[in-house]
Amino acid sequence: MTKQVRQLDRVVIRFAGDSGDGMQLTGDRFTSETAQLGNDISTLPNFPAEIRAPAGTLPGVSSFQVHFADYDILTPGDAPNVLVAMNPAALKANLGDLPRGADIIVNTDEFTKRNLAKVGYAASPLEDGSLDGYAVHPVGLTSMTVGALADQDVSKKDAERAKNMFALGLLSWMYSRPYESTIRFLQRKFAARPELVAANIAAFKAGWNFGETTEDFSVRYEVKPAQMPPGTYRNITGNAALALGIIAAGVRSKLPVFLGAYPITPASDILHELSKHKRFGITTMQAEDEIAAIGAALGAAYGGALGITTTSGPGVALKGETISLAVALELPLVIVDVQRAGPSTGMPTKTEQADLNMALFGRHGEAPVAVIAPRSPSDCFHAAIEAARIALTHRTPVILLSDNYVANGSEPWLLPDVDSLPDLRVEFATEPNGEDGTTFLPYLRDPRTLARPWAIPGTPGLQHRIGGLEKADKTGDISYDPANHDFMVRTRAARIEAIEVPDLEVEDPDGDARVLVLGWGSTYGPIGAACRALRQRGLSVAQAHLRHLSPMPRNLGDVLGGYDRVVIPEMNLGQLAHVIRARFLVDAIPYNQVRGLPFTAAELETMLEEVVKNG
Amino acid sequence: MAEPVALKLTTKDFKSDQEVRWCPGCGDYAILAAVQSFMPELNIPRERIVFVSGIGCSSRFPYYMNTYGMHSIHGRAPAIATGLSTTRPDLSVWVVTGDGDALSIGGNHLIHALRRNVNLKILLFNNRIYGLTKGQYSPTSEIGKITKSTPAGSADSPFNPLSLALGAEATFVARTIDSDRKHLQSVLRAAAEHNGSAFVEIYQNCNIFNDGAFEELKDAGTRDDYLIRLEHGQPITFGKDGQFCVVHPPGGFGLEVRDTAAVSPEEIVVHDSGVTEPAYAFALSRLPGLDLRNTPIGVFRNVSRPSYDNLVQSQLEAARAKATGTPEEQLAGLLTSGDTWTIS
Numbered sequence: 007m008t009k010q011v012r013q014l015d016r017v018v019i020r021f022a023g024d025s026g027d028g029m030q031l032t033g034d035r036f037t038s039e040t041a042q043l044g045n046d047i048s049t050l051p052n053f054p055a056e057i058r059a060p061a062g063t064l065p066g067v068s069s070f071q072v073h074f075a076d077y078d079i080l081t082p083g084d085a086p087n088v089l090v091a092m093n094p095a096a097l098k099a100n101l102g103d104l105p106r107g108a109d110i111i112v113n114t115d116e117f118t119k120r121n122l123a124k125v126g127y128a129a130s131p132l133e134d135g136s137l138d139g140y141a142v143h144p145v146g147l148t149s150m151t152v153g154a155l156a157d158q159d160v161s162k163k164d165a166e167r168a169k170n171m172f173a174l175g176l177l178s179w180m181y182s183r184p185y186e187s188t189i190r191f192l193q194r195k196f197a198a199r200p201e202l203v204a205a206n207i208a209a210f211k212a213g214w215n216f217g218e219t220t221e222d223f224s225v226r227y228e229v230k231p232a233q234m235p236p237g238t239y240r241n242i243t244g245n246a247a248l249a250l251g252i253i254a255a256g257v258r259s260k261l262p263v264f265l266g267a268y269p270i271t272p273a274s275d276i277l278h279e280l281s282k283h284k285r286f287g288i289t290t291m292q293a294e295d296e297i298a299a300i301g302a303a304l305g306a307a308y309g310g311a312l313g314i315t316t317t318s319g320p321g322v323a324l325k326g327e328t329i330s331l332a333v334a335l336e337l338p339l340v341i342v343d344v345q346r347a348g349p350s351t352g353m354p355t356k357t358e359q360a361d362l363n364m365a366l367f368g369r370h371g372e373a374p375v376a377v378i379a380p381r382s383p384s385d386c387f388h389a390a391i392e393a394a395r396i397a398l399t400h401r402t403p404v405i406l407l408s409d410n411y412v413a414n415g416s417e418p419w420l421l422p423d424v425d426s427l428p429d430l431r432v433e434f435a436t437e438p439n440g441e442d443g444t445t446f447l448p449y450l451r452d453p454r455t456l457a458r459p460w461a462i463p464g465t466p467g468l469q470h471r472i473g474g475l476e477k478a479d480k481t482g483d484i485s486y487d488p489a490n491h492d493f494m495v496r497t498r499a500a501r502i503e504a505i506e507v508p509d510l511e512v513e514d515p516d517g518d519a520r521v522l523v524l525g526w527g528s529t530y531g532p533i534g535a536a537c538r539a540l541r542q543r544g545l546s547v548a549q550a551h552l553r554h555l556s557p558m559p560r561n562l563g564d565v566l567g568g569y570d571r572v573v574i575p576e577m578n579l580g581q582l583a584h585v586i587r588a589r590f591l592v593d594a595i596p597y598n599q600v601r602g603l604p605f606t607a608a609e610l611e612t613m614l615e616e617v618v619k620n621g
Numbered sequence: 622m623a624e625p626v627a628l629k630l631t632t633k634d635f636k637s638d639q640e641v642r643w644c645p646g647c648g649d650y651a652i653l654a655a656v657q658s659f660m661p662e663l664n665i666p667r668e669r670i671v672f673v674s675g676i677g678c679s680s681r682f683p684y685y686m687n688t689y690g691m692h693s694i695h696g697r698a699p700a701i702a703t704g705l706s707t708t709r710p711d712l713s714v715w716v717v718t719g720d721g722d723a724l725s726i727g728g729n730h731l732i733h734a735l736r737r738n739v740n741l742k743i744l745l746f747n748n749r750i751y752g753l754t755k756g757q758y759s760p761t762s763e764i765g766k767i768t769k770s771t772p773a774g775s776a777d778s779p780f781n782p783l784s785l786a787l788g789a790e791a792t793f794v795a796r797t798i799d800s801d802r803k804h805l806q807s808v809l810r811a812a813a814e815h816n817g818s819a820f821v822e823i824y825q826n827c828n829i830f831n832d833g834a835f836e837e838l839k840d841a842g843t844r845d846d847y848l849i850r851l852e853h854g855q856p857i858t859f860g861k862d863g864q865f866c867v868v869h870p871p872g873g874f875g876l877e878v879r880d881t882a883a884v885s886p887e888e889i890v891v892h893d894s895g896v897t898e899p900a901y902a903f904a905l906s907r908l909p910g911l912d913l914r915n916t917p918i919g920v921f922r923n924v925s926r927p928s929y930d931n932l933v934q935s936q937l938e939a940a941r942a943k944a945t946g947t948p949e950e951q952l953a954g955l956l957t958s959g960d961t962w963t964i965s
Contacts, residue, residue, distance in 0.1 A: 038960050041960065041962060042962050044962060044964060187960050231964075234964050235964070236963075236964050236965050237963070237964060238957060238962070238963045239961060239962050239964065240956075240957070240959055240960060240961045240962075241960070250955065250956060253952065253955065254952055257948040257949060257951075257952045262708055264704055264707070264708050266704060283940075283955070284936055284937050284939075284940035284941075285940040285941050285943065285944035285951065286948060286951065286952070287937065287941070289707060289708060289933055289937065291703070291704070291707065291933075293733075294700075294729055294730065294733035295729060297697060297700065297730075298697070298700035298703070298729070298730050298733065301693075301697045301700030301701045301703075301704065301730070302700050302701065302703045302704030302707070303704055304701055304704065305673070305691075305700070305701035305702055305703060305704030305705035305706075305708075306704035306705060306707070306708040307704075308691060308701070308704075308705055309704070309705045309708050309709040309712070310708075310709070311704075311708045313704065327697075328694065331693060331694050335691070421956050421961070422956070424949045424952050424953045424956070425949070463668065463669065463671045463689035463705075463709065463712055464668055464669055464709070464711060464712060465668055466666065466668045467668070468668070469667055469668055469687055469688055469689050469690075470689065470690075471637065471639075471683050471684050471686075471689075471690035471691070471692065472691055472692070473684070473690075473691060473692025473693065474676075474692060474693060474694055475692065483639065484639075484684065
């Protein structure tokens with residue numbers, strides 16, 4: 007039969023199922039197919055910390071949301087147009103996010119009395135009329151998959167496990183996605199077990215064919231490619247982009263890279279990725295703890311490597327003393343904090359921006375460091391290079407504040423030309439720098455950057471000792487002199503302030519906005535989407551987004567002074583707002599949310615509309 | 622390979638311009654002098670030697686050596702030195718630490734450096750007390766020790782540092798004494814020649830807070846009866862005219878001290894520091910009691926196992942050998958790997 011084809015400009019699909027149902031993989035594949043088609047994309051994985059929570063329960067639900075469009079988009083979407091619910095728990099956990107009229111594809115095989123009872127459904131929502139406001143498509147995903155694989159040489163269990171590929175096939179048909187990359191992916195993934203390659207491809211094709219033949223799906227959709235700048239693209243998560251940025255920093259600095267890391271969610275993927283690229287001269291060490299991880303990175307930096315440690319908030323707390331040592335030693339070091347919801351273990355797989363205070367202030371003594379934050383998954387690549395640039399040029403620890411939202415979310419990335427990346431080469435000290443021509447003064451500073459020489463062991467004639475004790479200016483000898491300590495403390499602060507960072511750019515297309523929205527890090531997308539929506543409705547609002555949080559752009563005070571109201575949305579209780587109010591005496595309006603999820607564009611739009619209209 | 626050029630360095634070359642600031646009479650002076658006068662023997666240029674320390678009296682050591690040096694933070698020297706040694710196999714990296722630094726706050730890093738077999742020479746100055754914080758008991762202080770923080774006596778059982786290191790499967794484990802320069806230097810020599818982690822416990826006197834802690838091992842009247850000088854390949858006897866010996870009693874797990882006259886010569890254990898199984902060296906480490914009787918000094922264990930540094934470097938080299946193109950070309954290839962699409 008010929009199906010009707012309808013054009014859409016954007017779609018949000020959420021795949022939801024049990025932790026063991028392979029929803030992350032399904033979403034990832036759908037995203038990859040969609041990227042191949044040239045749509046703009048933004049994704050939001052959302053999964054529990056437990057590897058396998060009890061099957062069929064609400065805490066065990068894992069989901070993956072993908073937003074794709076024929077224009078450039080900024081967020082994974084507020085509300086799904088389509089929910090794929092692999093079991094009753096997935097339906098119950100996600101129904102509240104669906105607007106009326108949304109499509110729901112349910113795996114009816116899992117809607118058994120027992121599974122319904124597990125999540126507190128007295129009657130099946132498929133039968134009691136409670137889903138009347140939605141377009142429900144009941145599909146026996148499991149039984150149809152098993153049926154389709156009857157001739158395959160696989161166990162019933164393996165056949166059942168392929169149901170996610172059936173679902174992917176169905177959705178790929180519905181949205182006219184190219185599937186060649188998925189076939190290739192399955193061939194790679196199950197290379198060692200050809201029978202699984204065949205079974206999963208068969209399940210995928212069965213899902214596709216089901217869509218084509220069943221009368222339940224009468225419409226097929228198309229979303230045309232987005233108008234995007236020319237070039238080569240790939241879909242990338244923030245953690246992958248960050249790892250590539252570190253590799254690029256190694257290549258562009260011509261230094262060996264040393265990563266010290268201890269496994270921690272959601273940062274471990276950076277360690278995994280970097281451990282695969284030894285050919286670039288990258289050493290990865292899985293240390294015995296967070297402290298050893300940064301200690302080893304600092305030791306490597308002392309020896310002339312680009313030293314990096316990757317972690318999340320709890321790890322940064324443990325690394326604080328070593329960051330202070332790096333402040334005193336004035337050695338380059340990059341500390342990546344992929345933030346997650348705290349305090350303590352908190353919600354390890356959920357996002358938050360609540361480590362800003364710790365990054366800025368969380369050390370003993372006056373211990374200033376540089377702090378930067380990426381705004382999107384692909385921006386993690388450039389943020390990593392920028393962190394390395396500051397660390398190497400200014401001989402300072404740099405904290406890079408990523409978060410779970412950008413780390414695991416993905417978007418299309420216009421691949422940069424390698425030659426266009428910054429030149430990060432450094433000069434090690436090779437000669438005595440004292441006036442007598444023979445003395446080496448390890449704390450004699452570059453007058454512009456205030457950075458001290460990087461004299462690595464192995465350099466003849468420059469033997470010197472450094473340490474955590476206060477040092478005398480220039481000589482680096484131990485000093486308890488009051489005036490010297492005062493001078494050194496102020497100098498360490500001035501060193502950070504001397505870091506050159508680009509001026510803050512303001513986006514105000516109407517040019518007459520009286521309200522500025524100031525954000526940092528991963529809120530860029532939702533804030534941008536909210537501002538666009540307001541502008542489309544004829545309201546003026548300006549957006550500025552901080553990448554550099556320490557030091558802040560020099561024009562920030564002037565920018566803030568140019569608006570009647572400044573609104574600061576953050577996924578914390580107002581940490582940037584606090585700093586802005588203290589430093590600039592601006593009566594900024596904090597807007598805060600700590601639910602472990604990114605802002606929706608809609609809630610920001612509502613809030614900003616109120617400020618724009620009523621001040 | 623060409624003969625290495627003799628550098629003709631002297632003790633003086635290893636003295637830095639910094640004033641040494643330990644308490645007068647501290648055992649650290651003797652260790653510093655012994656190390657400084659031993660260093661020329663290595664025939665390694667000073668710039669390729671690095672001393673890394675933690676916090677404590679002993680950890681001031683790097684300031685006094687005219688080499689590269691880092692006085693780091695409490696307990697973390699083995700971790701910092703691991704990063705340095707792993708990325709810079711051309712360096713000779715020494716860690717100076719104390720009983721509090723290495724066994725209390727830094728215990729984790731010590732055992733992991735040892736089990737990895739990082740190419741570090743770890744000198745643990747053991748004075749069985751916290752000196753820099755003015756006299757609290759340490760993890761090697763004897764149980765019942767009365768100190769500022771334990772007026773009723775310590776309730777903590779002490780660590781035996783050598784047993785701990787052997788439990789962590791250290792490949793080189795030795796003990797020596799601050800006041801015996803000749804023996805100290807012989808142990809340093811063996812440690813320096815070892816590829817991998819070399820763990821050296823140095824009994825060191827704190828004359829302010831724990832004076833005389835090892836007196837019986839130093840006093841001319843007692844030391845021969847107390848000390849067991851281990852020598853590879855030699856039967857283990859000690860005391861006046863070798864009147865005591867070490868035997869492995871049948872049926873038992875460990876080693877015991879006997880009167881030499883009461884056993885047949887073939888029962889006396891012949892010291893072999895190369896025994897692969899750590900149980901033998903562990904048994905040796907258990908010989909002394911809290912009264913310091915039967916204290917072995919010398920090299921307990923010296924076995925060969927690939928060092929972490931070598932393993933890491935060979936992985937890097939193997940990966941590099943397979944790579945083609947400039948790093949920039951490789952990076953461009955990596956960026957475009959996987960599923961890409963082009964918009965024209």
